[in-house]
Each structure stands twice: as C-alpha cells, then as structure tokens.
Amino acid sequence: MQIPYTTEPRPDTGLYNAKVGLWLFLASEVMLFGGMFSAYVLLRVGAPEGLWPRGWLSVPLGTLNTMVLIASSISATMAWAALKLNQFPRYKLYHGITLLLAVLFLGVKAFEYSDKLSHYWIETKSGQFVDGHLVSRTADKVVVHGVQTDNRAVLFDRTRKEYQQLPHTEITVAASDIQRISNYAPKLNTWMGLYWAITGLHALHLIGGILVFGYLWGPGSGMWKRDPARFTNRVEIAGLYWHFVDLVWVFVFPVLYLF
Amino acid sequence: MSETLTPAAAAPADLHLRRYVVVSVCIAVAALIVVGINRLDLGSPRLSIGLSLAVIGVQAALVLGFMMHLFSEKRLIYSVLGFTGFFLAFLMLLTIWSMHEVPEKPVHSQPPAPATAP
Numbered sequence: 001m002q003i004p005y006t007t008e009p010r011p012d013t014g015l016y017n018a019k020v021g022l023w024l025f026l027a028s029e030v031m032l033f034g035g036m037f038s039a040y041v042l043l044r045v046g047a048p049e050g051l052w053p054r055g056w057l058s059v060p061l062g063t064l065n066t067m068v069l070i071a072s073s074i075s076a077t078m079a080w081a082a083l084k085l086n087q088f089p090r091y092k093l094y095h096g097i098t099l100l101l102a103v104l105f106l107g108v109k110a111f112e113y114s115d116k117l118s119h120y121w122i123e124t125k126s127g128q129f130v131d132g133h134l135v136s137r138t139a140d141k142v143v144v145h146g147v148q149t150d151n152r153a154v155l156f157d158r159t160r161k162e163y164q165q166l167p168h169t170e171i172t173v174a175a176s177d178i179q180r181i182s183n184y185a186p187k188l189n190t191w192m193g194l195y196w197a198i199t200g201l202h203a204l205h206l207i208g209g210i211l212v213f214g215y216l217w218g219p220g221s222g223m224w225k226r227d228p229a230r231f232t233n234r235v236e237i238a239g240l241y242w243h244f245v246d247l248v249w250v251f252v253f254p255v256l257y258l259f
Numbered sequence: 260m261s262e263t264l265t266p267a268a269a270a271p272a273d274l275h276l277r278r279y280v281v282v283s284v285c286i287a288v289a290a291l292i293v294v295g296i297n298r299l300d301l302g303s304p305r306l307s308i309g310l311s312l313a314v315i316g317v318q319a320a321l322v323l324g325f326m327m328h329l330f331s332e333k334r335l336i337y338s339v340l341g342f343t344g345f346f347l348a349f350l351m352l353l354t355i356w357s358m359h360e361v362p363e364k365p366v367h368s369q370p371p372a373p374a375t376a377p
Contacts, residue, residue, distance in 0.1 A: 014333040023336050027343040034347045038354040045358050059294060066290045073326055074283040081276055243326045250318050253290070254311055258297040 007229040022237045026244050029205075033248050036198050040255060043190050053191040054259075055158035056184075058112065062257035065108050066249065072101035073246045076213075076239040083232040088224055091235070095217045098242070102210045109203055116184035116192075120144050121155075122173055123180040130171050131155050134183075142173045142181065195256055202252055205245050212238050282325040289318040 004010075005017040013020055044052060079094035115133075122130040122142065132146015147166040149155060154162045186193040216231075216238055223231040293311045301307050324330040329340075 013335045015335060020335065023339050027339050030343050030347055031350070034350050038350050041351070042354050042357060059298075063290065063294055067287055070283055070287045070290070073286075073322070074279055077279045077326060078276065081279070240327055243322055246326070247319060247322045250286075250290070250315060250322065254293050254297070254315060258293065258311065259308055 007227075007233060016233055018233060018237050019240075022240055026240070029244060029248075033198075033201070033251075036194075036201065037251065037255070040194050040198070043194065047190070050153045051156050053156050053158075053189070055163075056191070057195075057257045058115075059257055061108055061112055062253050065105050066253050068101050068105045068108070069246050069249050072098045072105070073243055075101065076242045080232070080235050080239050083224075083228070083235055086228075091224075092217065092221070095213060095235070099210060099213050099217060102206055102213065106203060106206055106210075109199065119184040120146075121180075121182050121184070121188055122178055124173060124177045125179045126177060129155055130173055132168070132171065135170060138175075140175050142175065142178065143170060144173070145170050147171075198252055198256065202245070202248055205248070209238070209242050209245055212241070278325065282321050286318050286321050289314050289321070293318075 007016060009015050010017060010020075075094045075097040079091050079098060082088070082090035082094055118134050120130075120132065120134050120142070122144070124130065127150055128148055129150065129152050130144060130146065130148045132144035135143040135145050137143070145168065147155070147163070147168055148171050149166060151162075154160070154166070157163065182188045184192055186196040216235055220234070221231070223234070293314050296307055296310050296314070299307075301310070329336070
C-alpha cells in the first residue's frame with residue numbers, strides 16, 4: 001500500500017504529512033521543556049537568598065557548545081539545500097559535518113559531566129565547607145584540590161570576589177570529621193538536579209538526532225536514487241528537529257551557565 | 260522549509276544560502292552578546308537578565324523564523340503553535356501565581372520538629 005502525501009501536499013493542510021507530524025511532535029516537546037523551565041523558575045524564586053548556585057559551570061565551554069550547535073544547524077540547512085539543488089555529494093559533505101559537530105557537542109558535554117562527577121562538596125562536623133576535585137579517597141580521609149571556607153554562601157556565587165580570592169590548595173579532610181560528602185551529581189542540591197535533568201534531556205535529543213542523521217547519511221541515503229523528493233523531505237524534517245534542539249539550547253545556555 | 264530550490268533557480272538558491280549563513284552569524288553574535296551582558300557588571304542583575312532575555316528572544320525568532328521557515332509556513336502550523344503557545348503561557352502563569360504560595364522561610368531551612376514522647 002502506498003503511503004499518501006509523503007511528497008505532495010495534502011489538499012486540506014497544504015503540507016505533506018511528515019511535516020504536520022513533526023510540528024505536532026515539536027509542540028509536545030515545547031511543553032516538555034516548558035515544564036522543565038517552569039520548574040526551574042519556581043525553584044529559583046523559592047530558594048533562600050544567596051543560596052542559589054551561580055558560576056558553577058564553565059562559560060567558555062558552554063559558549064563553545066553554543067557555537068558548535070549553531071554551526072551544525074547551518075550545515076543541516078545546507079545539506080537540505082544541496083538536495084534541492086540535486087547536489088548529492090555536497091549533501092553528504094554537509095550532513096557529515098552536521099554529524100561531526102553533533103558528536104563534538106556531546107563530547108564537550110561528556111567532558112563537563114565527568115568534571116562534575118569528580119568534583120566534591122564536603123561539609124565537616126567542625127562547620128567547614130570544602131569544595132574541589134577529588135585527589136584521593138580512602139577509609140580514613142578524603143583529599144581534594146579546591147577551596148575551604150566557613151561561609152557556605154561564598155561557595156554558591158562563584159562570580160564574586162570572595163570566592164575567587166579563596167586559595168586553591170590540596171585539602172585533606174579526615175573521614176571522622178565528614179558530616180556530608182557528595183560529588184556534583186543530581187543529589188547534591190536542587191540546582192544540580194535541574195542541571196542534570198535539563199541538560200541530560202537535551203543530550204538525549206541530540207543522541208536521537210545523531211541516530212536519525214546517521215541513518216540518513218548512511219543506509220537511508222539509498223532512497224535518493226529511488227525517490228529523491230521523499231528523501232529530500234526526510235532530510236528537511238530531520239533538519240527541522242535539529243533546529244528545535246538548537247532552539248532549546250538557546251534558552252538552556254543562559255539559564256544554567258549565565259544567570 | 261517549504262521553499263522550493265531547483266537547479267533552474269540557482270541564483271535565488273545562492274541568495275537563500277547566503278541568507279542562512281547571515282542569519283546563523285547573527286544568532287552566533289547574539290549568543291556572544293548575551294555572554295558579554297552577563298560578564299559585564301551592569302549594576303543590577305535584573306537589568307542583565309532583562310537585556311539577556313531580550314537578545315535571547317531575537318535569537319529564538321531568528322531560529323524559528325528563518326532556520327525553521329516559520330515566517331513562510333502554512334496556517335495549520337500557526338494554529339498548532341498558537342495552541343502550544345497558549346498552554347505554555349498558562350503553564351508559566353501557573354508558576355508565577357504559585358510564587359505567592361512560597362513560604363517566607365524555605366521548608367529546608369526550618370528546624371526539625373521536636374521529638375515527642377511515645
């Protein structure tokens with residue numbers, strides 16, 4: 001049975017079916033990420049004064065990833081335009097670039113995640129707050145390279161001079177003195193929970209996009225010979241999805257990295 | 260992406276491609292402006308966030324309008340997005356309304372209830 005309206009527009013909508021389906025999917029995605037952002041806003045305004053993390057993420061890394069995603073967005077558009085111009089080799093080139101940029105984005109994200117998982121927050125029974133990257137951990141003691149203070153608020157806003165003036169040294173904490181220890185996993189605090197949930201969901205969308213682009217670049221590209229118009233529409237739909245992933249990052253980046 | 264590019268229309272296609280590149284550069288510059296606004300000390304966090312949100316709004320409009328071709332889409336898509344926008348706005352309004360319900364002292368910072376005798 002022939003699937004209707006894969007290339008020609010449906011008379012009542014004026015669009016081919018896949019495009020309508022993709023926009024409906026994107027509408028549901030808006031609500032999904034909208035729920036995440038509304039949760040962020042609610043928890044942000046409900047947080048005690050001075051105890052909402054700021055400057056906990058690397059702005060240069062976030063900016064790099066923003067540029068990578070914008071570049072991948074333009075290459076995805078170029079790939080579609082190349083098909084419209086019957087330039088299949090150029091399509092392969094541009095879609096290959098999109099794939100590489102998507103993998104690069106995930107690579108940077110993986111680096112950031114691994115950095116967070118090796119970053120520890122320690123509260124001692126003597127009222128000290130120790131924050132830094134793990135050097136070693138035994139049954140008797142924990143050694144981190146970072147900072148130490150008795151003012152918890154200083155560790156929350158790392159854009160302030162008070163934090164930047166703290167000396168970064170190797171700090172040893174006796175296991176018997178530890179009241180609480182956690183790496184920068186979702187369990188650390190509400191902000192880290194939101195960070196992992198929002199960026200993790202976004203990364204899952206990237207992985208989905210990579211799978212689709214990989215298929216269209218590799219085995220799925222055979223359709224170009226059989227049904228070029230339909231294949232071009234598939235690439236267009238994948239591109240729309242990719243631009244949406246880019247759009248979400250446009251909001252995620254300032255909210256988590258800058259504000 | 261409902262525009263039609265054909266080999267016969269190579270010149271317009273080139274113009275389209277140039278437009279995508281220009282729009283992408285604008286989006287990238289806007290991202291850098293947002294970073295700059297937040298790196299500079301404007302004296303008020305509200306001003307920084309307000310300015311940033313304005314630039315982010317422009318960025319989002321560029322992505323939606325040009326990259327996703329929303330400026331030249333069919334009416335059905337506008338309807339779908341109109342409904343979505345309504346429900347998203349309602350979701351955010353719920354959040355804003357519930358801000359008045361936030362207790363003065365956060366639940367986490369309240370002292371634990373005293374133990375009662377069995």
